[in-house]
Amino acid sequence: MSQKIGFIGGGQMAEALIKGIIASGLYKEENILVAEPNSFRRDHLESNYAVKAYYSNLPIFENCKNIILAVKPQTMKTLLEECRERVQIQHILISIAAGLPISFYIDTLGKPETKVVRVMPNTPALVLEGASALSRNRNVSDSELHEAEEIFMAVGEVVILDETHLDAVTGLSGSGPAYVFSFVEALIDAGVKSGLTRAVSEKLALQTVSGSVKLLRESGEHPAALRGMVTSPGGTAITALHVLEKVGFHGIIMDIVESAVNRSKQLGEAQ
Numbered sequence: 001m002s003q004k005i006g007f008i009g010g011g012q013m014a015e016a017l018i019k020g021i022i023a024s025g026l027y028k029e030e031n032i033l034v035a036e037p038n039s040f041r042r043d044h045l046e047s048n049y050a051v052k053a054y055y056s057n058l059p060i061f062e063n064c065k066n067i068i069l070a071v072k073p074q075t076m077k078t079l080l081e082e083c084r085e086r087v088q089i090q091h092i093l094i095s096i097a098a099g100l101p102i103s104f105y106i107d108t109l110g111k112p113e114t115k116v117v118r119v120m121p122n123t124p125a126l127v128l129e130g131a132s133a134l135s136r137n138r139n140v141s142d143s144e145l146h147e148a149e150e151i152f153m154a155v156g157e158v159v160i161l162d163e164t165h166l167d168a169v170t171g172l173s174g175s176g177p178a179y180v181f182s183f184v185e186a187l188i189d190a191g192v193k194s195g196l197t198r199a200v201s202e203k204l205a206l207q208t209v210s211g212s213v214k215l216l217r218e219s220g221e222h223p224a225a226l227r228g229m230v231t232s233p234g235g236t237a238i239t240a241l242h243v244l245e246k247v248g249f250h251g252i253i254m255d256i257v258e259s260a261v262n263r264s265k266q267l268g269e270a271q
């Protein structure tokens with residue numbers, strides 16, 4: 001695509017998206033502009049991805065229609081206040097900030113006509129396996145939403161949802177990689193505890209997780225049905241599942257997601 005895309009904030013999530021959209025071929029390196037105050041991050045992004053990185057966000061507003069806001073929710077108000085005069089009718093603000101409702105951008109800018117797309121992506125975008133949910137305000141046309149959708153489709157799966165569901169998405173898939181990485185880390189440690197080398201344990205744990213996900217996808221079976229295939233009567237898996245259910249595994253997972261959903265709501269209310 002010859003059109004330029006801008007990022008304001010060049011941290012972890014922006015980097016995941018930048019890497020993904022370059023790898024997918026959606027945007028060329030020279031058409032990706034990033035505004036980032038930290039000179040180490042600017043150097044890192046320029047030297048690793050050959051994008052253009054600036055201290056000021058002025059070049060972003062001057063050159064890009066689609067602008068991804070990738071700063072922390074706690075920083076967003078200051079950023080919007082700083083660039084109020086720069087936001088024009090042609091810009092589409094695509095925010096990936098957790099928790100902040102679309103009304104926050106409109107109210108802070110004091111410009112009701114502003115086009116805003118709220119997105120919740122996740123870090124597997126780095127390897128083009130992201131999961132993102134998008135919602136828009138009424139100022140964003142179908143074709144503009146489609147352009148935003150293409151950015152996130154380039155780095156994984158996309159769903160379009162009513163904004164009321166975005167906090168739930170933040171708790172599930174936005175924050176989800178953190179839960180999965182913790183689970184995998186524990187699985188690897190468990191293998192080591194049982195006498196495997198770390199390298200062997202890591203190889204087996206990763207393949208077990210990715211193979212199980214592939215089986216779920218390709219069989220279309222309910223997870224409980226596939227779990228049934230692993231549990232022979234009086235066997236090892238059912239013995240381990242007994243321990244898992246005694247500590248309330250299902251409840252713990254539902255509780256952690258709920259706590260992240262509530263935190264997302266809090267972040268929106270606190271700003």
Ligand SMILES: NC(=O)C1=CN([C@@H]2O[C@H](COP(=O)(O)OP(=O)(O)OC[C@H]3O[C@@H](n4cnc5c(N)ncnc54)[C@H](OP(=O)(O)O)[C@@H]3O)[C@@H](O)[C@H]2O)C=CC1
Pocket residue numbers: 008009010011012013014035036037038041057070071072073075079096097098120121122123174175
């Ligand atoms: N990490 C994740 O897995 C996900 C994150 N998100 C959302 O993405 C957003 C970014 O998160 P993440 O990448 O993790 O955070 P990071 O802290 O890694 O990145 C934010 C970057 O923005 C920079 N920054 C601060 N103020 C400005 C400014 N005024 N103009 C331009 N850049 C600025 C920061 O610089 P400095 O450090 O110097 O302040 C930092 O480099 C958050 O809103 C988060 O909710 C969404 C989904 C998943």
Ligand SMILES: O=C(O)[C@@H]1CCC=N1
Pocket residue numbers: 098170174175
């Ligand atoms: O923890 C956070 O705030 C970000 C948002 C979603 C995932 N990580």
